[in-house]
Amino acid sequence: MSLEVEKPGGTESTNRLSLKRHDSLFGDAEKVSGAKHHGSEVSWSRTLHLAFQSVGIIYGDIGTSPLYVYSSTFPSGIKNNDDLLGVLSLIIYTLIIIPMLKYVFIVLYANDNGDGGTFALYSLISRYAKIRLIPNQQAEDAMVSNYSIEAPSSQLRRAQWVKQKIESSKAAKIALFTLTILGTAMVMGDGTLTPAISVLSAVSGIREKAPSLTQTQVVWISVAILFMLFSVQRFGTDKVGYTFAPVISVWFLLIAGIGLYNLVVHDIGVLRAFNPMYIVHYFKRNGKDGWVSLGGVILCVTGTEGMFADLGHFNVRAVQISFTGILFPSVALCYIGQAAYLRKFPENVGDTFYRSIPAPLFWPTFIVAICAAIIASQAMLSGAFAILSKALSLGCLPRVRVIHTSKKYEGQVYIPEVNFMMGLASIIVTIAFRTTTSIGNAYGICVVTTFSVTTHLMTLVMLLIWKKHIVFILLFYVVFGFTELIYLSSILSKFIEGGYLPFCFAVVLMTLMATWHYVHVKRYWYELDHVVPTNEMTTLLEKNDVRRIPGVGLLYTELIQGIPPVFPRLIKKIPSVHSIFVFMSIKHLPIPHVVPAERFLFRQVGPREQRMFRCVARYGYSDRLEESKEFAAFLADRLKMFIQEESAFAQNEAENDESSPSTEVPEAQTRPRRSTHSVVHSEEAIHPRVSSQSGRITFPANHSVEEEKQLIDREVERGVVYLMGEANVSAGPKSSILKKIVVNYIYTFLRKNLNEGHNALSIPKDQLLKVGITYEI
Template sequence: MALETDRQDPSGTKIVGGTLKRHDSLYGDAEKVSSALHNVSQDNWFRTLRLAFQCIGVIYGDIDTSPLYVYQGTFSSGISNVDDLYGVLSIILYSIILLPMIKYVFIVLYANDNGDGGTFALYSLISRYAKVSLIPNQQAEDAMVSSYGLDTVSAPMRRAQWMKKSLESSKLAKVAIFLLSVLGTSMVISDGVLTPAISVLSAVSGLQEKAPQLKQDQIAWISAGILVVLFSVQRFGTDKVGYSFAPIILLWFLCIGGIGFYNLIKYDVGVLRAFYPKYIVDYFKRNGKDAWISLGGTLLCFTGTEAMFADLGHFNVRAVQLSFSFVLFPAVSLAYIGQAAFLRKHPEHVLDTFYKSIPGPLFWPTLIIAVSAAIIASQAMISGAFSIIQQSQTLGCFPRVKVIHTSKLYEGQVYIPEVNFVIGLLCVIITLGFQTTNDIGNAYGICVTAVMIITTILMVIVMLLIWRVSIWLIIPFCLVFGFIELVYISSVLYKFKEGGYLPIVVATLLVIMMGVWHYVHVKKYWYELEHIVTNEDMRQLIQTHDVKRISGVGFLYTELVQGISPIFPHLIEKIPFVHSVLIFVSIKHLPIPHVEISERFLFRNVESKTSRMFRCVARYGYSDKLEGAKEFAASLIEGLQSYIEEGHFITDMQIQETEDQTTSIADSNTRYHKAGSTVYIEEALTGSETTGLTQPRISSYSAHSSARISEEQSRTIAEEKQFIQRELQKGVVYILGETEIKAGPESSFVKKVVVNYMYSFLRKNFRQGEKAFAIPRQQVLKVGMVYEI
């Protein structure tokens, strides 16, 4: 196996005196995972239909309650010409068709990251095809990982090569993509704050139809009480909440669709002419600037669209496509058409169109269903906020928070208590502060259109770099969707002072928080990389300090995959004792959603084979659940024992193969891994001139077909495994680096503020390492050290 004898550069290659040396294969292998796909991609139709039913109650709770307030927001000053209803209805219908349906449901959803969606899933997907991540933990071997889904870039695909080189060579491009992703994430979270407020307020205001004595502040307090109940049930998880809500939302769809059809037949079938887009042109000619300003109201018809993408990890593409096309679109379209028909006859009721258009006997049942649907409306964006924060946290872009996986069947369903509390508190404050939907709607529109524009930009990169579709398809995608979204956002920005500032303020605070955290995270990684401890350094360190061994197993956590963290020599200098079995554990999150459990751990010996010190990389996807301390320790030790057994077998196999002179096992580019009863030897061959990457040749040797391991070796393996098991029973100590990050003395004033104050504040007020890894306090040993970056 490759030994680490010299310092590494960030790519994992060792450089000594200008000569390239063999590199530690653990660094490269840390990226290798199987080609197993996430279970969502292998769904059968029964499960897909089941998920389609569930997603009705989770991801559409926002877009399907928009009929409560769209016409009110569009005609806030009343209807001056009833013919304007043709133009507005046409804008609504084509906006729904073009943006939620064509763009998202049938294009953007396919840009998922092995089943996961959202802004950070796009960022992660792009990061796998081009080294745009600011953390230096990538290498050329990434493209050889089968489950990454990478295709070899062949010579004819010059445009994809050009895009890849442009992104990798430009620091500005990397920072820009990162900031776009962070901004999109922040806007989705802001959306999760605004959705409950506007939806519940709109529904509850229907009480004034039958109880006109109710004042607006009383409506606001009733809405706040409902919101408190809603956020308190989030802990039960999307799976249970989805099944509870889906029947209600399905009933809501039948209700608004049926009422819409009734109003269409009763009042004016002629509104169907709105499918002729000429009425859009007539509307703008007739109203000019006022028509443009009114777009801030019509865009509310597709609010919640981003939730379909952000919540994709809870469901799958087919489920969303089926439920949107055959349930949501027909019902919502009929609702808007029916309301337009009603307003043709009763334009004076535009400020409370929904409740005025309900047939008398159906008012109270509809009100109850409407309030229920409005409560559910917030579920879409709340679930999306949970998913996207979990992704950003595992990619080093968000402080540590507690992530609870609420479903054993569907891994993407999570709940974050801290985030749930903050979003719920902000929702109540906004509801009581604004009390009406007009200003909240202005703020809402900025969130929706900003996220859509960011998604369009990232989708262009995906099309160029990953999908490699024709430029003649990319151009119309940009022109059509980009133009529509820019027109919409220009309209809502016009009302910046009338509530539009709210999401900008919230998003700015989130961007600053995430940017500061990621900036220091990257700087810290670079510091440890520059002060790496090699095997040779370890030997000298142990000899110099005459290190003694104490009973038990020690897990020393480090973010480094290559080499040993500078925390270890700092520990030895203060306390020259280490545990009988010491394991340097690196938790590595790969830019993919899931890693198979069978491939979770990779091990290497440290210092020597008899030192009983090991390095372990525990690989997780950004949607994988981190186990509790007890389960993690048991799984890791089990993997370590397998590694010891395989190590002896491979060593003996090396000797035999060398004697036979059939292959050169000592080749620095040879790696070993085991699947079932077969050990695979992977040898690098000549690299492709196009990609510069090596293509592996695989040879296999059956462990059952050979009796190479002697009795003495079998006894040694058994004794080693028993020793580790005995030490495990004596106790496990988790050693965590309590690193204090400080800006260097020559740093700029801005850097000192960011590192010494802003980052320090975030670190102290979010979860510490032992809480993030669910480690019992009595088993934690913290090692204090100051990093000057």
């Protein structure tokens, strides 16, 4: 049964009492703090510090693009020298339009309290509209710090209209989710291909000084470097960033200096390329070939999505400073210098970068190029880890261990299983494709598809959240959407020549994510339909002659309401329950962080003397889950606080009743009522602390609050046992063949091979008890 939401009404004292309530998982959520998180306003000194560190983390990819852009754009050589002016103009304005205008000065502001990437946009939207397929939203969630939603203004009814359309359409919800996991799959593909193309193109330069080396030998040298790159990821972005920032800064100084040298020595006239008319002339001369060449031009902005995905490591102002002050001038000068060199030596377009380096600077540049290529890989790997950690919180992938690698900066994570799979895939791609041209065809599709996904989600953010004028929204969508569509159409022409790789990769990853999420949602609904009513708790315990044993038991469940169906099975097989028993739910809110003071929501389940509680532990998608000892201690402290505050409330209520008997307000009226979207069952109506005769909360005189708190401490010392349901999910006998394949084979394979829920929740194996149960969906 669902209850209608309404702010507590009645007298002023009634309202005041209601806000202090801690039943129905309500009170703790109202303790809104003003905590600041990563991405909020910081001092200029820290901003400059982060700007410097960002150079080493998020710009390696876009900064090493000059290694292969011209060779990918002119795979068959330069037919007309003026084509260089057209391509250079395309490169300059692509850098200005996509990474600078779109990302640095628009998209970065759509961060979710400092976090970026496609899942951050999805989570941001989900706070303003109910687009999630699992009904675990609670009215209290909107009261958490940093949730920061506002109702659409009456002046802009369009936002309300969009919200209603999305919430009422299951197809729209599925489309948004599909778009989000598509963007995630492409970022993962980007993170796999970036190391392959960057390292291979950097190592290929050695053949300028050692022509006897074969391409096979170059490939195996690249593989060795890739192996080392993925091996150091476990040390974390923070340490890697400090190591790489000075190196990539030297790289930018080198490429800017070499570009300026080539511009002055060879042909300063290439500066005419700032005139966009050269783009028009280029397409008039080359027609379809000019359109196809856009697949090479777009590689100049590879890694742009990394700026947004890695924003959780830095902040908007730091990224803006480092991009406009360091990245753009250096890279633009490098491309301009290469064009000037090629105006004199067009035959060297296949290896423009290394051939344009002055002889004395070759070896220093080659060494720094290798390091920069490693950094390029780091940028997208950091972004991939950050995005996947958010995907895990939405139930899109099996629980795996996410390691937070920095105590100073939130959002810096490492996922061992993902690192291994991406490293293996990157090495296989390098060995199989062997040349940067083939890899580039696949690479471009990942890049542009991710851009397009971000554009669509950003448009929805502007409509629903920012509530911008429709002209601005249309301008954003048309300019950037049309630009990306042109580039995408060009890259798709190379589908057979390697472009198929990211699509295959995306299909596999999206299938896995969609399968896991589909069964995750079905399983939640199954449990919701089979919950045990709370008013049957006493009967259930007496029927099975349940003994109370020492210690604290935590039964993990996805449900935030009702008694999960695994509990009756547990007490039938093992008719004993710990002295203090908690139905524990780990819930991820669509915000990056939940401060510890607002983490736990408690209520009592069953009669008070049974000491059984429900607890919802709420985390943001970028929060670190505590270790088991830390979690148990924190839980015990908050439980004692809950008991003490409930006692104070009961005493306050009793005093008010005695002083004003004529204005007594029944318990049912003082309790905050729930919204229908909270999906809270009828537990509330039979709250154990309410006397059946008076409707008021009563505490036995022989059990003081201090005794209750001491009891909790004693039981925690005796040991905490974690119980988890080991659910086997199978498709029903009347299900379609497709559903049986998805549930019985793909999902089962993932659950058996990747699901490490106890590791992800930091539960020690010697304190874990799994309870088997089968669900037929």
